[in-house]
Amino acid sequence: MWSQLRSWARGLTGRTAIESDMDAELRFHIEARAEDLLREHGGPGLTRDEALRQARLEFGAVDKAKEECRESRGVGTIESFVQDLKYGARVLRKNPGFTAVAVMTLALGIGANTAIFSLVDGILLRPLPFPQTEKLVDVTGTYPKGAFVAMRERVTSIEPAAYAEGHEFNLTGHSDPKRLTGTLVSAEFFSVLGAKPALGSTFLAGQDHAGQDNFVVLSDSLWQRRFGSDPSIIGHPISLEGVNRTVVGVMPADFRFPSAKTEVWIPLRNDPSDTHSYWAGDFLNIFGRLREGQTLPRARTEIRMFQAHVGELFPWPMPQSWNANISVVPLATGLVSDVRGRLVLLLGAVGLILLIACVNVANLALSRAATREKEIAVRTAMGAGRTRLVRQLLTESVLLAGIGGIVGVLLATEGLQILKIALPPDTPRLAEAHIDWRVMLFTGALAIVTGFLFGLAPALHASRTAIAESLGSASRGAAKSVSQALRGALATTEIALAVLLVIAAGLLIRSFWTVSHANLGFRVATTATARITPNEEFCSDAQRCISFYRELVQRIESHPGVNGAALINTLPLDGRIAKRSLEIEGHPPDSSAPLPLVWLNVVTPEYFSVMSMPISSGRTFSAQDETSAPVAVMSAATAHRLWPAADAVGHHFRFSGEQEWRTVVGVVPDTRAYSFSQNAPDLFDGVIYIPFTTKATMEQGGIPSDMTLTIDTRLDDRQVQEILRTTVAQLNPEVPASDVRSMTRVVADSVATPASTAWLFVAFAGVALLLGVIGIYGVLSFLVAKRTREIGIRMALGAQKRDVLWMVMREGLKYALIGISVGLVFALLATRLLASELYGVSPVDPLTFAFAAIVMGMVTMAACYIPTRRAMKTDPLIALRHE
Amino acid sequence: MDKNMELLQGTLDMLILKAVSLGPLHGYGVLLRIQQISKERLEIQQGSLYPALYRLEHQGWIASEWGESENKRKAKYYRLTAAGKRRLLAETEKWNRMANLIAGILSTKPEEV
Numbered sequence: 002m003w004s005q006l007r008s009w010a011r012g013l014t015g016r017t018a019i020e021s022d023m024d025a026e027l028r029f030h031i032e033a034r035a036e037d038l039l040r041e042h043g044g045p046g047l048t049r050d051e052a053l054r055q056a057r058l059e060f061g062a063v064d065k066a067k068e069e070c071r072e073s074r075g076v077g078t079i080e081s082f083v084q085d086l087k088y089g090a091r092v093l094r095k096n097p098g099f100t101a102v103a104v105m106t107l108a109l110g111i112g113a114n115t116a117i118f119s120l121v122d123g124i125l126l127r128p129l130p131f132p133q134t135e136k137l138v139d140v141t142g143t144y145p146k147g148a149f150v151a152m153r154e155r156v157t158s159i160e161p162a163a164y165a166e167g168h169e170f171n172l173t174g175h176s177d178p179k180r181l182t183g184t185l186v187s188a189e190f191f192s193v194l195g196a197k198p199a200l201g202s203t204f205l206a207g208q209d210h211a212g213q214d215n216f217v218v219l220s221d222s223l224w225q226r227r228f229g230s231d232p233s234i235i236g237h238p239i240s241l242e243g244v245n246r247t248v249v250g251v252m253p254a255d256f257r258f259p260s261a262k263t264e265v266w267i268p269l270r271n272d273p274s275d276t277h278s279y280w281a282g283d284f285l286n287i288f289g290r291l292r293e294g295q296t297l298p299r300a301r302t303e304i305r306m307f308q309a310h311v312g313e314l315f316p317w318p319m320p321q322s323w324n325a326n327i328s329v330v331p332l333a334t335g336l337v338s339d340v341r342g343r344l345v346l347l348l349g350a351v352g353l354i355l356l357i358a359c360v361n362v363a364n365l366a367l368s369r370a371a372t373r374e375k376e377i378a379v380r381t382a383m384g385a386g387r388t389r390l391v392r393q394l395l396t397e398s399v400l401l402a403g404i405g406g407i408v409g410v411l412l413a414t415e416g417l418q419i420l421k422i423a424l425p426p427d428t429p430r431l432a433e434a435h436i437d438w439r440v441m442l443f444t445g446a447l448a449i450v451t452g453f454l455f456g457l458a459p460a461l462h463a464s465r466t467a468i469a470e471s472l473g474s475a476s477r478g479a480a481k482s483v484s485q486a487l488r489g490a491l492a493t494t495e496i497a498l499a500v501l502l503v504i505a506a507g508l509l510i511r512s513f514w515t516v517s518h519a520n521l522g523f524r525v526a527t528t529a530t531a532r533i534t535p536n537e538e539f540c541s542d543a544q545r546c547i548s549f550y551r552e553l554v555q556r557i558e559s560h561p562g563v564n565g566a567a568l569i570n571t572l573p574l575d576g577r578i579a580k581r582s583l584e585i586e587g588h589p590p591d592s593s594a595p596l597p598l599v600w601l602n603v604v605t606p607e608y609f610s611v612m613s614m615p616i617s618s619g620r621t622f623s624a625q626d627e628t629s630a631p632v633a634v635m636s637a638a639t640a641h642r643l644w645p646a647a648d649a650v651g652h653h654f655r656f657s658g659e660q661e662w663r664t665v666v667g668v669v670p671d672t673r674a675y676s677f678s679q680n681a682p683d684l685f686d687g688v689i690y691i692p693f694t695t696k697a698t699m700e701q702g703g704i705p706s707d708m709t710l711t712i713d714t715r716l717d718d719r720q721v722q723e724i725l726r727t728t729v730a731q732l733n734p735e736v737p738a739s740d741v742r743s744m745t746r747v748v749a750d751s752v753a754t755p756a757s758t759a760w761l762f763v764a765f766a767g768v769a770l771l772l773g774v775i776g777i778y779g780v781l782s783f784l785v786a787k788r789t790r791e792i793g794i795r796m797a798l799g800a801q802k803r804d805v806l807w808m809v810m811r812e813g814l815k816y817a818l819i820g821i822s823v824g825l826v827f828a829l830l831a832t833r834l835l836a837s838e839l840y841g842v843s844p845v846d847p848l849t850f851a852f853a854a855i856v857m858g859m860v861t862m863a864a865c866y867i868p869t870r871r872a873m874k875t876d877p878l879i880a881l882r883h884e
Numbered sequence: 885m886d887k888n889m890e891l892l893q894g895t896l897d898m899l900i901l902k903a904v905s906l907g908p909l910h911g912y913g914v915l916l917r918i919q920q921i922s923k924e925r926l927e928i929q930q931g932s933l934y935p936a937l938y939r940l941e942h943q944g945w946i947a948s949e950w951g952e953s954e955n956k957r958k959a960k961y962y963r964l965t966a967a968g969k970r971r972l973l974a975e976t977e978k979w980n981r982m983a984n985l986i987a988g989i990l991s992t993k994p995e996e997v
Contacts, residue, residue, distance in 0.1 A: 026934070
């Protein structure tokens with residue numbers, strides 16, 4: 002054992018010394034033998050040189066013996082690996098064309114995988130950046146403040162915390178007013194996460210009770226942009242939504258919970274006396290930290306118990322379905338549950354690309370192996386065994402894959418930046434994705450596996466041929482059928498995989514096209530939008546608020562280039578919704594059945610004309626409605642739902658909590674305001690429009706204070722922004738005009754997720770097609786080159802160009818047809834995985850399948866073109882002289 | 885009997901150990917010694933001698949050092965180590981047992997069964 006280690010160590014450290022020792026020893030042997038031969042048969046018949054020659058002959062293959070010596074000493078593996086590596090590098094350098102194509106192909110495959118893996122790693126795999134992250138859990142389902150407070154008091158297995166995203170606050174008192182995105186959080190939000198502020202402190206227990214909640218924690222980016230990174234801001238009040246809140250802390254730049262959009266964290270305002278806000282206001286997301294000794298299953302059981310009884314606390318009956326399938330899952334899982342499926346899809350797609358790349362390089366290597374037959378035959382004759390040859394060829398493959406991997410990482414670094422832009426910005430943990438040692442490790446492993454994957458078949462094949470062939474007869478005659486069959490199979494696989502990706506991309510694009518070209522029911526082109534958001538407090542005086550808005554709309558309309566302007570509280574496809582329940586005249590509320598729930602749109606009279614919404618029956622609003630009895634317009638489906646038997650116009654309803662009845666004065670067609678397929682969310686009974694008057698009260702009591710301006714104009718966003726900035730500032734310098742976007746932009750943003758998935762798949766399919774073309778081209782070129790002689794003979798015997806054309810095309814067609822058929826079958830089985838990403842198109846959409854088959858067929862034909870033309874130009878005379 | 889007999893598989897190591905047990909030898913010397921003892925009746929592939937020497941050295945049964953040959957040239961000499969001595973004894977004993985056994989089987993006559 003010891004001697005083995007020593008000999009091994011010596012082998013590693015003094016490699017060159019041992020090599021020269023070995024040379025000297027063998028030389029001594031041969032010379033000694035030669036001297037003996039001279040002594041025995043010496044004389045004029047045998048010269049010294051001849052004796053040496055004979056000694057060498059007797060000895061046999063010196064290199065083979067040396068190789069065996071190295072192996073028997075046990076360092077052969079490492080030593081020969083280094084040797085193989087050097088040899089491989091030399092071979093690759095000598096074939097720059099092959100090397101470049103192979104490296105680029107592999108770099109594309111490995112790079113795409115690295116980029117997507119870095120996303121998967123950052124979003125799905127990496128633990129959350131909090132201490133003892135394994136104890137953080139997510140309570141699926143949402144609860145109003147009252148229910149959360151009850152949970153905090155009763156549940157013992159976890160320490161819960163709550164938050165509500167997407168609140169907005171006007172920051173005033175420093176330069177221009179600014180609309181901030183904030184997250185309402187319970188007092189223990191930061192402490193449960195274990196997040197420490199970069200400056201100051203976070204919230205203390207009890208700071209989420211009404212009256213003790215005038216505090217705020219700032220995000221790092223807001224602190225830098227708005228407060229010039231001034232540390233003395235801690236302890237000072239800032240004016241948010243007209244309320245002074247003391248800045249208690251600034252979070253570090255890498256704290257982005259619940260998402261990177263949050264600019265301020267503001268305590269919940271738990272006020273049991275405000276029944277609406279306490280039991281029906283924000284529905285909060287809940288997470289928590291397992292207490293000492295508690296487990297996830299126990300927390301799950303306890304939360305389910307809690308859920309069974311929490312309904313009794315509500316001042317009104319809660320539906321059975323509310324939070325019915327509540328569970329507790331690890332927080333990291335809960336946060337990203339929406340994106341997991343999509344990321345796995347992307348990973349699958351790039352996996353396919355890598356497979357195609359491997360097949361491609363394997364094909365290239367096979368073609369090249371044919372030209373290397375002589376080299377390999379020489380190496381065999383010099384004493385290289387089959388395993389040795391395979392090892393050498395595999396080392397070369399892995400080296401190639403390694404270079405591909407390095408270039409791939411460079412591509413991936415760029416690719417990740419593009420991905421981060423392409424993916425919707427609200428993708429959770431997107432900012433955490435980056436290329437680091439974990440990703441590098443993955444890439445390294447991937448490169449090695451890739452090297453084996455594409456190297457094994459050609460290596461085994463080449464070494465087998467080497468044994469079968471003798472030096473002289475290599476490469477003469479007809480194409481070798483085995484290697485041609487293998488190459489054909491590889492090309493076919495490539496086409497099949499490419500077809501699969503093209504179909505996936507086709508389905509996603511069709512789905513995306515379907516949704517984005519649906520008739521939305523309102524005008525998208527030449528509509529500009531902007532959020533005009535006075536403080537809530539400003540709008541508590543309804544008359545003042547309405548006057549401000551009316552004046553604003555008039556001034557905007559008077560600008561040249563503006564054809565019309567209107568206001569709405571919740572812009573279509575913007576993600577914001579105002580809910581309101583109502584009571585129909587003649588149908589007294591029944592305590593067992595919930596009241597009809599509608600999406601309440603508060604609009605100015607011009608809204609319908611500015612958005613080009615036609616009227617189905619009755620009328621829209623007019624200036625008179627501001628002073629007359631309250632009126633409403635509803636969508637056709639809503640009218641039908643509430644008054645199934647009759648025309649809704651002329652009927653009455655009232656919103657819960659109000660006394661006055663509203664008259665339905667008109668019906669408008671349904672639009673796709675909530676999503677590309679729905680006018681309102683599932684739980685809703687319809688969509689109602691009411692005029693923006695002092696009676697336009699929302700669920701929480703007051704009139705809406707955050708209206709969106711819609712403008713019919715051909716001016717671009719910049720011009721609109723400029724008009725708005727000056728106009729609003731003249732009217733009220735405290736009011737921000739934010740989120741200036743064309744309606745086209747609003748629509749595009751609402752499909753950002755399916756759009757990004759679709760475009761990524763299109764990119765992947767493009768790469769797959771490109772690689773497929775290279776593959777087919779390679780196989781056919783090789784075929785033509787191999788059969789030049791045969792083609793020459795055929796032509797000499799009278800074959801026409803047409804026959805030659807057919808001969809080559811037939812081969813290409815064969816691969817294409819088999820590949821496309823196999824690809825279509827794969828796709829039939831695989832595209833159902835895409836179902837969740839498809840809207841309005843079946844996963845086995847025949848049109849898309851046919852399209853993919855045609856595209857692939859045309860692309861393969863194009864790939865056949867150059868080799869075919871070369872074959873047709875074959876000159877029989879030259880071909881027959883060939884070799 | 886043929887003058888030259890092919891070496892039985894796996895016996896070369898044993899012969900090398902025996903050869904160097906009679907005194908340190910260089911590689912060529914090992915070859916000559918085996919041929920001399922066998923009275924030139926064994927054919928040894930010269931190319932396979934050195935891998936065997938390296939293997940035995942790697943296993944610690946023989947050790948090597950550079951010395952001077954009969955005709956004043958630098959040559960690598962192999963000698964048996966203590967472990968090699970034990971190994972040679974064990975191998976010899978095993979071989980004898982096996983040879984007797986096989987010989988016994990082969991010399992069996994029909995009536996003895």
